[in-house]
Amino acid sequence: MQGIRLGIMMLLGIRGVGHYARNCIIRPKRRDAAYLQTQLLIVQKEEAGIQLQAEEYVLMAVAAYLDEIEEVNANCILMANLQQASSSGTQTDSTPVYDTDGSGEVYVYSRGAVY
Numbered sequence: 001m002q003g004i005r006l007g008i009m010m011l012l013g014i015r016g017v018g019h020y021a022r023n024c025i026i027r028p029k030r031r032d033a034a035y036l037q038t039q040l041l042i043v044q045k046e047e048a049g050i051q052l053q054a055e056e057y058v059l060m061a062v063a064a065y066l067d068e069i070e071e072v073n074a075n076c077i078l079m080a081n082l083q084q085a086s087s088s089g090t091q092t093d094s095t096p097v098y099d100t101d102g103s104g105e106v107y108v109y110s111r112g113a114v115y
Contacts, residue, residue, distance in 0.1 A: 039063055 042056045052060075 038059065042052065042060055045052060045056070046060075
């Protein structure tokens with residue numbers, strides 16, 4: 001899995017509760033037709049009970065790993081957006097900040113605490 005770096009979201013104590021920093025260096029996914037065809041053939045071989053070669057196991061692991069990285073990246077982006085919204089000058093005390101889909105809200109107070 002050389003060349004793939006895990007996206008990391010860290011909670012830092014320097015700015016108080018609720019401060020998030022992100023370090024999401026992520027290799028872009030390859031989802032072209034050849035890649036998807038290879039993945040399909042590997043899964044079909046596995047379901048048929050045919051023993052896979054080491055390279056095929058690595059390809060399956062990398063695909064699963066990239067899916068996990070995409071989820072971590074989405075979470076990093078959400079937290080960065082929430083942090084940016086909560087630290088912008090337009091926010092007042094106890095103003096709700098909403099998720100990107102509007103399904104949830106958190107309240108940001110003047111000391112930077114997020115509830």
